[in-house]
Amino acid sequence: MHKALRHGLENEHGSPTIRRPAFMITRNYQVLEKLVESRLQHVIASMGDWAKNQAEWRSFGLTSQAQLDREVGLFRMVLGKSFALAVEEGKTRRAENPLFWNLRNAFIRSDSIGLDRELKYAFQTFLMRSRFPKAVNELHMALADLRFPYEWYPATRMLQRTIHLHVGPTNSGKTYNALQALEKARTGIYAGPLRLLAHEIWNRFTAKKKPCALVTGEEVRIPTDADTWFHSCTVEMTPMNARVDVAVIDEIQMIASEDRGWAWTQAFLGVQAKEVHLCGEERVVPLIQDLCARIGEECIVHRYQRLNPLNVMDESLKGKFSNLQKGDAVVAFSRVSLHQLKAGIEKETGRRCAIVYGNLPPETRASQAALFNNPNNEYDYLVASDAIGMGLNLEIKRVVFEASYKFDGVTFRPLTVPEIKQIGGRAGRFRTATRETAGDTSQPSPGLVTTLDEEDLDLIRAAFGKEAPPIPTAGLFPPPAVIERFHSYFPPRTPISFVLARLREMSRLSPRFHMCDFTNAMDIAEIIKQYDLSVSDRCVFLNVPMNLRDPRQVEALRAFAKCVAEMGSGHLLDFPEIDLEVLDLARPTAPSQQVEYLHRLESLHQAITMYLWLSYRYQGVFQSQGLAFKVKELVEAKIADHLEKLSFVEEQQRSKRRRMRKLAARSERKERNLLAIDEELLPPHDEGAGQWAEEGHEEPLFDGEVAAERPPAAAAAATAADAKV
Template sequence: MQAWANRGSYCLSCTLRPFFRSGVRTFTTTPALQRSKRSSKKAQEAKQTKADTSPARPSLRSSTRSGRQNVTTPDFSIIVATLLQEIKKELAERSESSLTGWQRFERYVMNACKLEDRGTRALGTLRQLKLTLQKAYINSGTKGLRAELEYLLYAEDVTSKYSVPNLEQQARVADMRFPAEWYPQARSIQRTIHLHVGPTNSGKTYQALKRLEASKSGFYAGPLRLLAQEVYHRFTANGTTCSLVTGDDVKIPEVGVSPIVSNTVEMVNLGQTYDVGVIDEIQMIGDSRRGWAWTRAVLGARAKELHLCGEQRVVPLIRQIAALTGDKLEIHRYERLNPLKVMDRSLRGDLKNLQKGDCLVAFSRLGIHALKADIEKVTGKRAAIVYGSLPAEIRTQQASLFNDPNNEYDYLVASDAIGMGLNLSCKRVIFETLVKRVPGGLVRLSVPEIKQIAGRAGRYRSAAQQGNGNSAEDDGTNVGYVSSLEEVDLPYIHQAMAIEPPPITAAGLFPPEPIFQNFAAYFPQSIPLEYIIKRVIEVSQVHPLFFMCDPHGQLSNAEVIDTVSGLRFEDQMTFMAAPMHTRDISSRGVACAFAQCVAEHSGGRLLDIPDLNLEVLEEPVSGNKEYLHDLEILHKSVILYSWLSFRFGGVFTDRTLAAHVKELVEERMVRALTEFSANKKLRKDASLRRQIALQKQIQDHKRLLAEADFDTIESEDTASIDLSTDNNSLERIGPEAQAA
């Protein structure tokens, strides 16, 4: 039996281990979450019954979250043994050949399940197998656990038939010990790497961008579309010709060639030579899932000057990489432009202690909405919200509402999405909790995460403004403060802010497409992509300076792709890298529909795809969380359509229409977030402002008609038209709506 281990990376338990343990308690709940409405026991039982009776998906793995378990039980090995017997019985009834090596497979799985949780790392392959099975059980209950066991049995059979006989050749194909040699053109250039390190709001990226703006040619690579768009707009506003290239959006000058390109880091063009390159948030080179993109850009960028901006803890790793590539390294260190202090007291759980300009940080979409509702009920003021699944444009709009001191948006409720990519003017950052849920369960924020989020406090001025040095704010009034909603979390924040996180010791890698193509040549075309990905990672070797990134996203995409027949392997590779959101059933359906269009090379018109929930655009705008969630799903689906339109232009031909639909969705999301509140008075005020704006628009409409010599006789039809909304009428936003 070959080991199913993710070699070269840390195991799940090591990855989630905190840097130190609090002496207070593991985690805390808050009044906002306690006040949020919970599902009744009857509703939960009904949901469980529905999950147990629903048919299994025709895929190798089950990613449904129905029947989710909060923790693995002490009888986990008994559960696994029971499921193994069920599988064995079914195989015997079907006379499957898989029973040939059943005893070995069963013994291997049971040995893994009986391992102690705190045992030695010497049995790494068995421990990795146990963690894989536990994760499947936690996420999807016994149904998911059984699906994982069936996949492991299938993979064992495929491995014995096609991989073991060619193991030496396959290991040679998957050899990833020398990634610097993948980019010979970059190695032929004598590069100078400028490493700009410092805390948040220290001006490190500002200095690198100044050098980029003064160059003859160059690129910026950021972790988010938001940052790439910000640099693009900044350069174009200053008169510098610049292009924007992200996965789903391309903007190039109408005349001439742009010497500077603003990218997301995955989109850096390694086939072009530049004078200056800027790679932002370089510490993400150690990210367990996206680190490979930073490694690719650092190793492969053909830039004479390569500016890397990030945290101090990345310095030892970049030194070793520069020595490996033969590049010259210069380090520039920066100090924070304004002080940052941890408060001595928390808010003691009382939202009445909030001050204008406070940013509260929470870590779930439902928790953020619940906290927003509680704040507006208690304070009578509006709260803007920002979280990861909101579109970048909406996050920017909500941040702008919060930054504007001349409106009623006194507070911001946000997730860790504010850690990068948004300019905020918040005096205090208040952690509602220090615990967030990840696919493997609950985990406390790490020291770097706490510092990154806390660093957003007190950001009133840019580095350029700070450099003037003659502002009245230099007297210390621009101090940023950090605290917590609950007293129990404050000691951990004090400790985290006082220590330096450990250095990053390895850079992420992920097999490039040629490795997958050469590896897949050893297997029949019917072998699922999911197996190919797992097997490549299993047999690959990496240098100690690197680690293999977690393939969670690629495997989730592969699970969807494997349900569609007729896709070429090259097309499967494209979909593997696509921005799919597979956790939601409707999003998975849309992704399957898109893949089917590519397989059939037809049916890619936006309005011809029934899985797209375009009908949500016809629904009345409301502050209902389900309505907002539907808009978020549609927005992600349209983003995926745009992304695919740049790769399969002959199939997905409605890129312009997709951009229009995206704007419609964003307009409705803005209204849903700004016009609806849990506070009755705020709802009435928003309704009144909307009526005033509507009346003004009607008058403008009449004036335009009069200027065009049209008949301006007032009628009910004319009075009910609102060109800025979706078939709304005065009656629908009248007194009845205000009283709701």
């Protein structure tokens, strides 16, 4: 059954504007319906029968197993009607068939895991259909009215701000001009998408003897010898209660991100600055102008042109490092790939290769950039993550894409047009600090863009010939105050994951906003639901930076939640769930053991990151902050040492790229197939660099190949169901 659906999804589709025949769509929806039926059995079983899980079932109004069975039967009828609307009447839009829309999109985004999750919350919502009197339902609707998010910031609305919108392509000087305004101010804020950018601005201000605080999710440095100071922060940490002269919000197009867009919306609507300078792409202009008109603030648009030409080459490197040229930057999307490429380039060319990615310590990153920018040494090449698309000062002559696809945390997918332009646009920087210091005022050569493999070049070339459509909406996520009040009108012991699902379904939004993805928040809520936490504490944990696919991190999260609930010891060494033992292990020699060793180091690093993030929010509980920073440094050194010893095997890497390219194409065809009749597409792919797994961004250590190639749980379950039949 699942195999048939996969086969339907993987048929070639061609242009997105060409619709598939209706009978093919109908067939795939019918197969999807059978898959939903089989997954529902699994979901109900996982929730436990009435006798074993009475407390939770009673919170949904069920008092016996017979009543539960009856409700399951009724829900099956509702599912049948939903699919009948899609198959027989072609009603698949969210407004006319929301249950089908949610199930289909959950399957597209996250396969069986997403489908199971959506079925669970849909069933819980169905159970609650008659639990509330009309007056309470009306109150729920009022609380879920999120059409006017600018009213969440009354102090800001009392100001008369001026919005300066700096837009243009990469290497056009837009961020430079915004930062000039910030430097001339008496007080101000810089908010950017990456920790590395927050560090760079912090270094820039402190070097000029301007007091500046650094505030990211896991690190806070406040000046001790000044009464007032600038703030340099990741956008999630933008201070909403500080009145300043100037605020700069970088990469404003990320307001469209499905995961992090809410942070840009919050910063834009809430920052208390006389002047707000937004830097980003031209396609965000209509949205920002409309939002400014709604809040009655002046919007001044500053448009910039690229300072030098940018050309896509006619040929790739044919997979050969021998075709590299001095000044080339090879871009990859995981730290393992970066280090393997570095090893291969140095072995093949006999020249040195610098390496730059966001998770490097700031000092190391700066020294590597300096080595690459210096024309008088043996560092001819650079390997870098897509973080270079976010403003690093590098003397790149040509950008070489290792691949035209990336792992987004769920699946492989092709790079989007904005991502390709953002990264490729770093070629041929107009004037770097190195050239300015040397007094070089000559006009630079055009920037060049190409790929490592010929198979990827057409997609990259096509992207530079397209204009991305205007950004239609800004991301929103309900603030804690809304969640807490909404939760207060539900029966005791109602899982907060269900409350979030209910709020998501009932929310009313303005046409200029979209709801950001609730998936991680609902999963975290499920993980910690057994602990006696206040709703306020639960809302804090909803945003904790972690990888939910890693069982070690899930166990660490449970331990941290239990510690807060019981007000226990929060000393780092009191958590056996934190895998400190890996620090005592020597680097294994067997390749299979090396992968597991690296996974353990990465899990420990992210667990420590979680601990530090929580230490700023529960200072009286998680008290080993100093020790945590020390352990973090040790783990980073271990990871760096391991990565530097990786080898490059050409045929293995070529084969790996072929497999990943196929997975990306499969994912794209799957999405197009199930959306082919609709114009109402899935929420947008994330804007910008990396996986965006946490505040401030970390490049993923692995590229997701291992996880993506495992047989999906849905396939296994469907195969088992077919065998029973």
